[in-house]
Amino acid sequence: MSDDSNNTIQEKDTIPFYPDHVSTELRVVMGITLLAIIFGVIGLILPVGLGEPADPMNTPAHVKPEWYFLSLYQLLKFIPKTAGVILPIAAMIMLTIWPFIDRKRDVSLKNRRLRFLVVVVILLVIIALTIWGEVS
Amino acid sequence: MDFFSRRPFLYGIFMVIAVVLLLFVITNKGGATSSTQISESSPGQLLNWPWIHRIFGVDSPSHPASGSVLIPQPPEKDLCLHCHITGEDKGLWTPLARWMLFGSVSLIFIFGVYRSANLWITRSPWKPITLRAAEWVDKRYGVSEPLSKILSKPVPKFALRWWYCLGGITAFLFVIQAITGIMLAFYYKPTPEAAFSSIQYIETQVRFGAGIRAIHHWAANGMIILCIAHMLRVFIMGAYKSPRELNWVSGVLLLVITLAFGFTGYLLPWDQRAFWATTVGSEIAGSIPVIGNLALVFLRVGWNVSDLTLSRFYGLHVIILPIVTLLSMGVHFLMVRRLGIAKPL
Secondary structure, eight states, X not given: OGGGGGGOOXXXXXXXXXXXXXXXXXXXXXXXXXXXXXXXXXXXXSOOOOOSBOOTTOOOSSOOOOHHHHHHHXXXXXXXXXXXXXXXXXHHHHHXXXXXXXXXXXXXXXXXXXXXXXXXHHXXXXXXXXXXXXXX | OGGGSHHHHHHHHHHHHHHHHHHHHHHTTTHHHHHHHHHHSOTTOOSOHHHHHHHTTOSXXXXXXXXXXXXXXXXXXXXXXTHHHHOOOOSSHHHHHHHHHHHHHHHHHHHHHHHHHHHHHHTOOOOOHHHHHHHHHHHHHOOHXXXXXXXTOXXXXXXXXXXXXXXXXXXXXXXXXXXXXXXXXXXXXXXXXXXXXXXXXXXXTSTTHHHHHHHHHHHHHHHHHXXXXXXXXXXXXXXXXXXXXXXXXXXXXXXXXXXXXXXXXXXTTOXXXXXXXXXXXXXXXXXXXXXXXXXXXXXXXSSSOOHHHHHHHHXXXXXXXXXXXHHHHHHHHHHHHHHOOOOOO
């Protein structure tokens, strides 16, 4: 925490955890609970539903994984299999060790904008691949 | 305070006792004869069931005549313990609610009388029960000092912006998932023969089963979206930088766990979509260069998705992953708590 000293937060910029911050959190929790109940009521009218029972002998026409693996699945159709698997694993490892690579302290908003741009580009690629996988 | 002083209080108690005695005497007039009449007929059987069977044309309760109305068994013979699940209204909830309401009200009343009398006798100042309970615990375990230290920790004002709530909402969604997941686990059967029909049973027969399953389904998707959103927020704002590197690493671990939750939970309904999604999903794992086959065999417990895969995914989904999640979440929160929320530029 020593190198955080130039970045310390003044006393006047804080609120006590209890009751000020907790009450705000409680409001958020109540909102999410209400949302969950609304989803539950909708689910009573419009159930999540089930498909046909599983049949290992009968492969359906469009086999798809869950939506969050769909982009990866779509990617695997177009690039060689080994590369397509190594790529996400490498990305996950990169993601894990990223704080140890990017060690420079932010001095201006420039770096933040750059990271925002990177995130937007990656998200757009993933969303495009997911939609492509969903319609194909 | 004069109003609650002792003498009017005593008069009040006497008046209540007098009114109760009066009511008892009035209502009990002639009550003795009616109570003997009830006990004379059949004890414990308020309805004349043989007579009801006769007028509805039923020969015997176990073999109803064809075309006649089916009469339920007398209540003491037909306990119907599953009625609260299947929705047949046999009145299991009404007596329970009645007992809960009147029981707790009378307990509160008895406790109030006892407390008032106690205060009056001991001449001690009045304190709310919550305060008394807190003092009782604090006297023994001394929790108030560390607790107030924890609770009075200052939180920066900028942490009230909505994008700082994403991680907290993810954690709360995990709580929702745990509650609804336990509810679903009461009715789910993790075998290929019974899995599909048990989900059908939850969807159609269990009261609010479809709603609970819908919450579990949508909150699972929301948890993944919010996990990624929280991660992107931290990434964009550079909150992962020193000294918070390990916060980030544990966060990545939690994301992987959430995805694993989604992957293992998707198979459990055991319908065509689930089965083939797991098949192609584990195929992706199977094409990892060196350890591919090992990963495939570990996930599927064999070369194909089978009943063993279902058991393994169920075990991972309801036991292993929740334990790992709770541990990682604890570590994640402790580190966030220790270092505080990163100050934005």
